[in-house]
Amino acid sequence: LDGLHFRPCLLLGPEGMPVDFHCLPLTMCSNLSLSGTMNETLDAYYTLKYSGNRIRQKKEYLGKVMKAHLERCNRKAGLQEEQIQGASRLQVCRTYGELLTANLYRLENGISHATLEDYSREGNPLVEIPLDPSLSPGANAKKYFKEYAKARNILAKAEAQLEKTRQEALYIANVLFDIEEANSLAELEQIQKEIMTEGYLKTNVPRPKAAPGDEFCPDRYRSSDGFEILVGRNNRQNDELTLHRASSKDIWMHARNIPGAHVVVKQDPGREISETTLREAAAIAAWHSRYRNSGGVSIDYTQIRNVKKPTGAKPGMVIYHRFSTLYVRSDKDLIIKLKEGNDPHAF
Structure with a gap:
């Protein structure tokens, strides 16, 4: 050790957290933080180590909570997409109602189906329309229009709900990103207060106290x-x-x-x-x-x-x-x- 000067230092990891300490400056290492006395170096090492563990634990906890909500949103969006697909298929009811109305003069009462030309499509293909024999052709047309109106309302509501769900999923993804990016307890406590306010974390969880980093x-x-x-x-x-x-x-x-x-x-x-x-x-x-x-x-x-x-x-x-x-x-x-x-x- 002759010729070396006593100068305590901390060896820092890639995230700036201490991984070791030494009484001599380790010149072969680039991530060094030079301290004062050896006691100050040890105090800094264990304080930062403890703080780093708390940050990691809080990140894991908050991340787990929000990932569960993201999975819930994704499941909800899947169900809403199925509902939209189902309602979209009922759009054909409008076509059936229009074709029946245009051909009432050709249709008799008591029939179970009608085969009609669809003038709204290229080539005027024949379309077979199921009918309720107990209803007149006009009443069948009204029934199809009613089903179409119901499907249209369901579709509009489902599309609005799906957009709301997608926006919520985007928000949760942003929160998860903020959790990953946070590098202090103060930042994580800000995020915790936010998700408590938004209802993603139960209120019986202790609310973090205001800290100097809250500003x-x-x-x-x-x-x-x-x-x-x-x-x-x-x-x-x-x-x-x-x-x-x-x-x-x-x-x-x-x-x-x-x-x-x-x-x-x-x-x-x-x-x-x-x-x-x-x-x-x-x-x-x-x-x-x-x-x-x-x-x-x-x-x-x-x-x-x-x-x-x-x-x-x-x-x-x-x-x-x-x-x-x-x-x-x-x-x-x-x-x-x-x-x-x-x-x-x-x-």
Whole structure:
């Protein structure tokens, strides 16, 4: 050990959590955090280790809860799709009613079926229509129209319910993404409070106490051209950022049709947001999305004034119009370079 200087350090894993400690700086390792005294190093090691275990346990618990709700949504959507298919098949009742009405003069009472030409289809194919012999042809036509009206109402309701179910599934997928992305207990407690409020977690589960990390604390980046870029860390922060903190001319971004964070590029007075800044912000949006590791991500962007939250929509869910799209790849090196308060171990 001659010639080596006593300098305690922590060896960090890929997620920035400690995996070991040493009394000497391990120069062959890149993920090092140099500490003060050996006692301080040990305190930091065991504190972070304990915190890391709690984060992992809470992620597993919240993830399990929300995955069960996602499975429920998927089953519900399957049943609704079957209902829609069944109602769609009853659309033929309208055709039967129209054909019977147009041919009443040719039909006798007491018949069990009628074979008629379908003039609405190319080639006028013959269609055999089942009839109730106890009803007149006119009454049979009314019966088919009534069945069609009933099927149309069922179809409209089922389609609306299916869209609602799909939106719920998308919301749950966003929550699961937020859980995966969270790197602190404060963030996970924010998510837990959100899903309790939305009714996905029983209220007899202890509600997390407010913590210093509960305040609005988005990720902050600075583009090469000096524009501030803010990123919501979860659905509540996404709502706060997009609906309350951003100005009408700021630029809003989101990965298209996949779970991801809301990204806002702040407008500087007297300056146009450059193409370079837009592409860098889009790369940030791609990084903070489910498809981070894919070949590329479509990022929609528009001014904040074009982003609205529908009445009754769940946290983080918005609609937008008058948008453009950039296709970009997420770039870890760029993300680290642009991150304010840069900590490479956070990536």
